[in-house]
Amino acid sequence: MRERGPHSEFKSKKEAQVLATCITMEWQKFKVVGGGATDVSMSLLPNGFSVFTPNQTEVADVHNIDNGSTVNFFVQTGLFDWRINQRVDGIKKCI
Numbered sequence: 517m518r519e520r521g522p523h524s525e526f527k528s529k530k531e532a533q534v535l536a537t538c539i540t541m542e543w544q545k546f547k548v549v550g551g552g553a554t555d556v557s558m559s560l561l562p563n564g565f566s567v568f569t570p571n572q573t574e575v576a577d578v579h580n581i582d583n584g585s586t587v588n589f590f591v592q593t594g595l596f597d598w599r600i601n602q603r604v605d606g607i608k609k610c611i
Contacts, residue, residue, distance in 0.1 A: 524607070529583060543574075566578070
């Protein structure tokens, strides 16, 4: 998935850990079929964090840069636009 490049890219003045934690919390608010919360995990990357859903269907790689951080948002092909838009909206709320 990462080989194809990101679906979206963002910059923030927040540190990577703060931004990744916020994205994790925002993504957990989304409901899945059956009404439960989305399962979201966060792991360490060199110079940042990766936030992802099961099977890495959606991934937000958050990296520290001078004066803030960047977010590269990746999605697997074949996802519904509404689902992608929910994830992007969650990232934008945290930026």
